[in-house]
Amino acid sequence: MNAEIIAVGSELLLGQIVNTNARFLSQQLAGLGINVYFHTVVGDNPDRLKSAIELAENRAEVIIFTGGLGPTKDDLTKETIARHLGKELVIDETALASIELFFKRTNRVMTENNRKQALILAGSHILPNNHGMAPGMVLDSGSHTYMLLPGPPKEMEPMFLQFGVQALSKVNKSNEKIVSRVLRFFGIGEAALETEVIDLIDAQSNPTIAPLAGDGEVTLRLTANHVDENTAQSMLDELEKTINQRVGAFLYGYDDTSLLKEVMKNLKERKLTITAAESLTGGLFQQELTSISGASSVFFGGVVCYSNVVKQQILQVQEETLNTYGAVSEQCACELAENASKLFNTDIGISFTGVAGPEELECKPVGTVFIGIAVKGRPTTVEKITLGGTREANRNRAVKFGCYFLLRIIKESQNAN
Secondary structure (H helix, E strand, O other), X not given: OEEEXXXXXXXXXXXXXXXXXXXXXXXXXXXXXXEEEEEEEEOOOHHHHHHHHHHHHOOOOEEEEEXXXXXXXXXXXXXXXXXXXXXXXXXXXXXXXXXXXXHHHOOXXXXXXXXXXXXXXXXXEEEOOOOOOOOEEEEEOOOOEEEEEOOOHHHHHHHHHHHHHHHHHHHOOOOOEEEEEEEEEOOOOXXXXXHHHHHHHHOOOOOEEEEEEEOOEEEEEEEEEEOOHHHHHHHXXXXXXXXXXHHHHHEEEEXXXXXXXXXXXXXXXXXXXXXXXXXXOOOHHHHHHHOOOOHHHOEOOOEEOOOHHHHHHOOOOOXXXXXXXXXXXXXXXXXXXXXXXXXXXXXXXXXXXXXXXXXXXXXXXXXXXXXXXXXXXXXXXXXEEEOOOOHHHHHHHHHHHHHHXXXXXXXXXXXXX
């Protein structure tokens, strides 16, 4: 079966909010064996919404709407679909009772327009809203299935998982499952990665390979179709094995993980502690690390050493080092990492120093970065990289490279033991 997702709301077109609903629903539908070939976003306009529905009916059996179920005048999804299908809108007494109870419980006055949220398409199957007020619904016209879901993700996602999946399973005529796996790579460019696997991409049928680049990383989405999910997983295993033989050195994780999450996971698993001395990145690595739950078990604190005074007085970088090699140097990065680890008594110290831009520093060009990593019991390593983006991009990518080098060293240390 083919599905189309129509997101309703002018705020999406104005860029005021991001359409995360389409991404969530596409992932869920793939697991049900339902193909999604089109995402449509339409504003709060009945004529344009009607046109979008007519177009979707020509290319999909299942049409899923998100948004436009609220109490205000610009919430017109139900009304537009009702007119299009010649259906009556009726009050669902259960939904109305739930809405009235909400206002009573919160000591708020229920205005008349809130009754609008209890309207449903006559003959539709109701999807209860346990996290909001407006119910969802599913209507089967014979040729098409229409599913209406609320716009807020906190309402839409649990509604779909609890009730929508079961409703779609009843109308899905295909027994085939679609299984996907995302391989995440760092340290290799999109063009270089594609070159290594281009023959596999050209020959793909089932499984398929879809490359995607973004924010300094590259991913490959592998997708297999089969009536047996275990068989589909085995197909992906074989394809991944072939890919890893070529570019496995750059693979760091799967699906929705990130370099930082992988660093945190490996530190926790090995019971390692870490600190950071940041000049170039100004505390960005520490900020990102502590945004992950449980960071306190591996990270005790660090130093933002933007000035040479702090480098010398707090982190004990030798004056001779700064005078001879400069703050943007391999030698400075080495001392920062080692001395930070000593200062906080951690297993690992990482340092970032360099030239973010927009102007060169110490006669070194913008994008010059040194990342030092000191691990107890191992020689300190310093990686030099050259970046070519904006000031913000250079800082963000430096943190990613730091995480990448950390992962590699942590795993090397584990293998050595």
